[in-house]
Amino acid sequence: MLNLHFQRHAALLQLALLLLLWPALSLWSFLLLLGFISFAALQSFDKVPKLSLKTANIVAALTATLFVLSIRQFGAMHFLMHILLLSALLRLLALRHHGEAQQLVWVHYFIIGCSFLFHQSMTLAFVILSTVAANLHLHYLLFSPEPVPWKRLSRTTPYLLWIIPVWLGLFLLFPRLSPLWQLPSSQQAISGLANDIEPGSIEQLVQSDATAFRVSFDNGVPPPQSQRYWRAKVFEQFDGRRWSVERDFSKRSLRQSDPATSAVESISYQIIAEASYQQSLFSLATPTQVDSSIESLPAGLVQAKRPVTQRISYRLSSQLRGVMSTDQRESELNQVIGEHNPQSYRFAQQLSQRYPEPHHFAEAVLDHFRQQAFYYTLNPPRLGAQSVDDFLFNTRSGFCGHYASATALLLRQAGIPARVVGGYQGGLWYPEQNYLLVRQRDAHAWVEYLVEEQWHQLDPTAAIAPERVLSGLDESLSDADRLSLSSPWLASVPLLNQVRLQLLHLDYYWSVWVLGFNQQRQTALWQSLYNAWRDYGRTGLYVVAGLLALLCMAGLWYLYRLKTKTGSYQLMLRFIPALRYKPEGMPVSQALARLAQSNPALASELNSTNQLYQQWVFASDQQARTELFHRLKTKHKTWKRLQLPDGFQP
Template sequence: MLNQSRFIYLATILQLLLILLMLPAWQWWSLGCFLLLNGLAFLQAFDKAPVLSLRLVNILAALCVVALVLAGRQLGAMNFLMHILVLSALLRLLALSKQKEARQLVWVHYFILGCSFLFHQSIAMASLILLAFVLNLLLQYLLFAVQMPSNRQLRADSRFLLLLLPLWLGLFLLFPRLAPLWQLPSAQQAITGLANEIEPGTIEQLVQSNATAFRVRFDGPLPPQSERYWRAKVFEHFDGRRWSVQQGFHHPGRPRSRDYPNQATELRYQIIAEPSFQRSVFTLGVPTQWSPELEALPAALLGYNRTINQRISYQISSVTAAVPLTDVQEKHWNLLTGDHNQRSQQLASVLLADHPEPHDFAEALLAYFRQHAFFYTLNPPPLGQNSVDDFLFQSRAGFCSHYASASALLFRQAGIPARVVGGYLGGDWYQEQHYLLVRQRDAHAWVEYLVDDVWHSLDPTAAIAPDRVLNGLDSALSDADMAFLTGGLFGQLPLLSQLRLQLLHLDYYWSVWVLGFNQQRQDALWRSFTAFWQQWRQLLWLSLLITLSLVLLAVAWCWHRRKKRCSVTEQLQKSIPALANKLPQQSISKALHSLAEQAPSQQMLLHSVQILYERSIFASDQSAQQELLRLLKQHRRQLTQLGKK
């Protein structure tokens, strides 16, 4: 019989966890509705009120579905289905009256738990999902049990789960890694990381986030800080204030084949990227090889084959060389300046007159920034529509995007094709864990200018804040800015900082060994296993034969021991029929003790039978077993009459 109040109490707690797990899918109004329905179910169980009528539940369902349909465009298909799932579970709980309905609710919970991995991949959220899974298992147990599980039952269930662990591990390692069976368009999620356009102030806002952007594991030595320019986007269209990604003139494909210089370094690395709800991925230099789920984009960039709404892992090989020209139209598009920023045009003409060569012009531009009172700051003053003129001749204070924007426009005004590149610079290296952590605050912008069909990188920030390039952002910021980025006073506490760092490392290992175990790594595991088998085949066959023999011997011994135990038990029950009335509720030892209290005349005999039985069963005493059988045979008549009136 189902204890309805206790079941609903636990179900409301579980559904609250499910609502929190699905938080990225909710709108503010749907979250409020779900919390209200969940609270109503809890009050219903607390007051022991009758369940809602089916008519009222259908009315609530119709109203909610109409609201969801009206908001379907903002929700997206996947989030719409998540709303329907959670809504069905909440309404089922409000009208719960039969055990069959409770079983349906439990299975819906299992499905929602599986769907929660669409939104979360971190180890912390996986632990929360595991907690919800255990709670749902408890609900399922309550459907078939009249009381909570005893300690003995819990120990037995724990042993059973431990036996399942090797099977689970084997399935994880050896079961084919299937690609997603379906892909549903999600809602309009907020883009994290670099967007498709930048203007004064955008990178500064991104830098204020201490969140993880991606992590990198190198197969070889770590490149120096000054060479860790992670390219993600190329901005080629300029409207006088903002730079944006140029659409519609590039043809995706690999860069033109060319011989890279001898000093070019080849790098192989694995990137674990956080969800950005974009397709851009991060590369060093010019990519030469990449994972199958990546595809070539213009300007030697790479993109994921779908929107990155989960944590992903991919492999890349690249060379640290200048980016070759990939489209002949790039020269034309990267010379356009527009009719804005006229004062900067005069400055470009002056610099070009004394330095007509592109590389000399670049050096002159850096010297101009050094020789004038320019400042590197996280809080620059606002700029107008002619942002470059305002920056160069009025504020002269800015962040990396200010210097990159001004430099790219000056190059173009001098007749040199140029563009702004957005990505990340540097990262924090953890030697013991052997990975590089790149945060959102490592976002950066620099310039690429074209000479002889090759794009050369130039970072004008290096002229103003060289420590930013050589030692990372932390060395270029004030103490007040660093306190803000690290979480204020609490973020600077050593204990909390160390705890947060250790949790970050743990989450990294989870990403590498669990989330990153893809089809390629599984194939590599099979290849290594095959090679190991070929090398040690004879020894492995011998070990397998010995192990199988030992297992068979153990099974035979257990079967023989159980047979002897059964034979003694069966003989005892046959000799004392009165035990049959007590055995379902009591053990044989307790049943013999109870019979001895009921028959004082046979108390000594039953006490001897109990001692011999326990010695033969629990101590495997052969002499006690023989003595017990002899005693049962000798006193068969007295033992048969026990319990009879």
């Protein structure tokens, strides 16, 4: 039987793993698995009996059936996570023998590795590494009859000194392979803008203070706040209330760059985007160069090749100008008005008679918002089916989506192709850390209208609430609306808020240097090593060979010293595995005598070995030590066949 100390620690570790894999679980499956862990904890305190193997198999079959029936809710990958957790939890509930515990520990290692599928932040990376340390502790308990002697932990330092450079070398030089699978995007909570927007959708999104993405600029200087319009999606289909992304949008052909625009100044930047379970990414103005890891789309958009289930880093170059039209079909699509919102149609017709030129008409719409009693608020009244009519002539209160929707429809009703663009506006610039933080709170919607094959940006929010564009969302809201925004509780305490910000910055550097070390950066590292080799030739080869030879000699010397300094207890455990299962506190000499009684055929060998051991330990006889080591080494196969006496617990 395994000791309760192992079971208690295993139950705590499984609780940590359950919390780490929370994104893969539903509420009911989480509570069910938590119940299994609670039962295992009670077992570790002798409060409830162990499950029989038959009972554990029945429980496993019933629970797995529930998971199979819910596979559409979970998704294939998350279903596998459920099965993996279930196997570990039920193995602990029916754990009896040493071999079963070894299987459990190795399953734990695999589950810990799966945790990185859901978490990439620096803080949680340290939490996951802590679970590795906890599982190593369990591994130790399998081969030790007593808890970890903390004084002996200092002996692991030399091993760490060897492991760290090997780990760094593998991280920097081992080929960066593409993932073998991706987490499915179906049945997942989507973060960020969805494929359609309607009154109230963006208001819900800006309630979150979570990070959407972070940006660093090659020149170290961000564009002005009023130019930070981060494009994510374009909405071109309107049903009277909801704007949607066209289904075949990504199939449109890309427009070739116009040589006349090559003189426009470009800005290069790197974006680290958080997981959104969507393919949509973010770009500034008109992208001209994109990473090979992402794809260019029409309308100046970019997207990932797969749904973004983990943080993703990519580079772009953009020109701060309007995007160009792709074809005539795009123009026709963005003139469809439908048979809805008749009041706004009459208003657009009247206004277009006074301002037939597109730019003048667009400015007249903005003047209408400025001159009439329109209000910018996070909590507007609900709108009816004819949402634009209701907003323009009744409530006159709304958020950016209300103003963008009304403006785009008025432009279309005047015969001007127009569409709504969704993304983010602004961001917090941290000059010391040299990056821009864009939060979900910065979600925004604006308008583009087409004139002479170029889309022109128009932001009606800038007319009704210019502070939103110039200073950020918080500056444009009333006190009541500002209080309704969620914010980290640490922000209310100045000292804790500073700690929060420093952790945020450290997490950014973690993303840049660790998560952002992709195949392109590794290729650049290999190229620099090749250039160094080419420049220094044979001299570099001799230097590298000499350093490797010195490292090998140092390693061999260390192993020799380690071998000669092996303690008596460790030496005996190394060659006689049966000693690992002796009762706690029993001396080695007494354990050898008990083994001799239980193994009559080997009693002579064990007694002489015991005599040599005592001469070495108690009389400091080095010749006895040498003879003992030779005897243990030459008969190591014999010691593995020893029968355990009563009281020895495997």
